């Protein structure tokens with residue numbers, strides 16, 4: 001099997017749904033950070049069958065809201081001295097400020113573009129959010 | 141603390157922003173004002189209400205202005221946004237912050253959905269939503285609830301029949317949701333297939349276990365209804381003229397149909413009326429739509445006084 005050396009200091013994004021790794025890699029702008037990064041795809045997983053993983057060496061401030069929105073099943077492992085020191089499962093964020101825009105053409109945020117869009121989670125099972133301004137529902 | 145004083149400084153953007161208890165406090169205050177108007181004639185002395193109407197609605201604006209003037213307050217109006225700074229590209233946020241510097245309370249009506257919410261976020265003074273797009277018109281709901289509460293004596297254990305355009309009628313959606321919070325409510329939903337209540341709303345009713353019956357003609361519902369809420373069926377909602385002409389007459393309240401209605405029932409309408417209620421119905425004591433408009437003014441007086449904290 002393909003091997004990537006364990007990292008000493010950094011972050012491992014685990015349990016990424018197979019196929020989403022590339023998108024997350026791009027959304028987080030990892031290619032531009034100048035850090036050694038490995039994207040592993042279709043890794044065998046006992047939990048998921050197949051999963052993607054991203055290993056990042058070095059210190060990086062991750063946007064957990066964005067990560068949770070992209071893939072609520074993801075696990076973020078913070079590594080120090082070769083060991084996991086903190087494990088975070090961001091899950092679906094309750095509130096999303098910025099990041100996504102309302103699709104309702106009659107929404108005030110479509111014309112008053114200085115307004116930062118805001119969404120509130122209304123149905124976690126359906127990944128459904130509601131625009132805090134016009135009330136329009138949106139599936140992410 | 142009186143419940144209405146808890147409303148001080150708040151905005152009223154969505155009909156469900158207020159709890160049934162807060163509505164009840166407003167109804168009690170509105171009743172006090174209606175019966176003893178002299179006691180409130182100077183309640184808002186020295187206060188200024190700004191009405192910002194980005195689309196015309198003479199009826200709503202007059203109701204708010206009458207309410208403020210009867211409380212002894214004064215009114216500042218932007219009647220024609222086409223000639224105002226908005227037409228010159230000023231943002232809504234800037235307009236609101238400027239006006240909030242002059243006024244103690246703002247009423248906004250705007251064609252975009254969520255505009256009142258945005259205004260409330262930027263305004264240091266309370267904002268009342270006078271209608272934003274197709275979404276919300278909460279003071280109409282306040283008016284409707286107050287009318288039923290006053291003329292039926294209760295908001296629970298009622299059979300309410302909505303008739304006409306149930307698909308696009310925001311007053312219907314909003315009143316329906318507000319009524320769901322009271323026990324023993326049952327609905328008759330009378331509309332052509334094309335103008336049925338939207339599915340998400342029907343799902344909401346089902347999820348809450350609210351009894352409702354949908355029908356295409358009103359005859360079956362009339363003998364059982366405590367309230368008949370009529371709405372306009374607009375021609376432009378139909379794909380073709382034939383359908384409109386074929387269906388239009390089913391949704392007109394005539395003196396003959398009125399006879400099917402119980403003696404203590406109410407006929408309500410958010411106004412303006414076009415053809416959906418025959419003029420011959422107006423003189424019937426059950427036809428309360430003009431009374432409803434007048435009660436709406438008292439309800440708005442109670443709301444204004446409560447948000448300003450002058451009671």
Ligand SMILES: [Zn+2]
Nearest residue numbers: 102107131134
């Ligand atoms: Zn929106």
